[in-house]
Amino acid sequence: MNNKNDKLIIGKHEFNSRFILGSGKYSVDLINAAANNAGAEIVTLAVRRANSNGNNNIIEHIPDNVTLLPNTSGARNAEEAVRIARLARELGCGDMIKIEIMHDSKYLLPDNYETIKATEILTKEGFTVLPYMYPDLNVARDLVKAGAAAIMPLGAPIGSNKGLCTKDFIKILISEIDLPIIVDAGIGCPSQACEAMEMGASAVMANTAIATSGDIPMMAEAFKKAIEAGRLAYLSGLGRVLDKGASASSPLTGFIAD
Numbered sequence: 717m718n719n720k721n722d723k724l725i726i727g728k729h730e731f732n733s734r735f736i737l738g739s740g741k742y743s744v745d746l747i748n749a750a751a752n753n754a755g756a757e758i759v760t761l762a763v764r765r766a767n768s769n770g771n772n773n774i775i776e777h778i779p780d781n782v783t784l785l786p787n788t789s790g791a792r793n794a795e796e797a798v799r800i801a802r803l804a805r806e807l808g809c810g811d812m813i814k815i816e817i818m819h820d821s822k823y824l825l826p827d828n829y830e831t832i833k834a835t836e837i838l839t840k841e842g843f844t845v846l847p848y849m850y851p852d853l854n855v856a857r858d859l860v861k862a863g864a865a866a867i868m869p870l871g872a873p874i875g876s877n878k879g880l881c882t883k884d885f886i887k888i889l890i891s892e893i894d895l896p897i898i899v900d901a902g903i904g905c906p907s908q909a910c911e912a913m914e915m916g917a918s919a920v921m922a923n924t925a926i927a928t929s930g931d932i933p934m935m936a937e938a939f940k941k942a943i944e945a946g947r948l949a950y951l952s953g954l955g956r957v958l959d960k961g962a963s964a965s966s967p968l969t970g971f972i973a974d
């Protein structure tokens with residue numbers, strides 16, 4: 717496949733980059749540099765931050781060629797998420813919305829059932845809905861029925877940098893669900909993002925790993941390259957793994973001493 721034709725398609729939107737950058741933990745001054753080095757075409761933002769007045773409004777720091785993906789962070793149930801999504805649209809943030817519904821303040825785990833309800837309502841109102849969820853196949857199927865445009869399973873708790881703790885369950889979603897699977901939350905370093913892509917994830921979203929690194933723009937670039945490498949490896953088809961023994965890479969005949 718020609719790489720240029722390898723688009724990430726989310727509803728009616730098309731993207732070349734498969735890296736979604738979270739903006740929640742950067743200072744506004746760093747967002748522009750991070751977005752440029754990441755090559756990201758989608759940057760998420762909490763509607764709460766988009767709504768702030770004055771020169772600290774985050775929207776002003778996001779490059780013009782980048783699509784905003786507002787999220788419903790702060791919502792504790794479907795009703796609150798729907799209200800935040802409508803506000804985002806009124807603020808001019810477009811029709812894409814990432815649903816985040818949490819009421820567990822210790823682990824910040826998403827409420828899958830309220831997420832299905834919000835997805836159903838918002839897709840009927842014409843939103844392109846990307847639900848953040850705990851990776852459960854039955855819930856993912858319900859989200860497909862509810863009209864989701866992509867599914868965003870967590871790799872590990874938000875902000876933990878623990879990596880692909882839910883790997884086996886994400887693999888099930890990748891094999892069974894006919895929508896882009898975007899691994900979100902907990903991805904702690906570029907190699908984990910690369911592994912998610914090698915598994916066949918359609919994209920990766922990260923924030924904390926970059927925000928807590930020593931050099932934010934450089935780490936954003938490292939993620940970009942890792943995600944591109946993982947995608948190429950997936951498209952190439954990974955080599956097989958032997959159950960046991962070894963298989964010589966060089967000929968075992970014709971030695972000089974033969």
Ligand SMILES: CC(=O)[C@@H](O)[C@H](O)COP(=O)(O)O
Binds near residue numbers: 740876901903923925
């Ligand atoms: C659901 C949520 O809030 C995450 O998308 C977060 O924005 C990114 O998670 P990390 O900060 O762990 O990368």
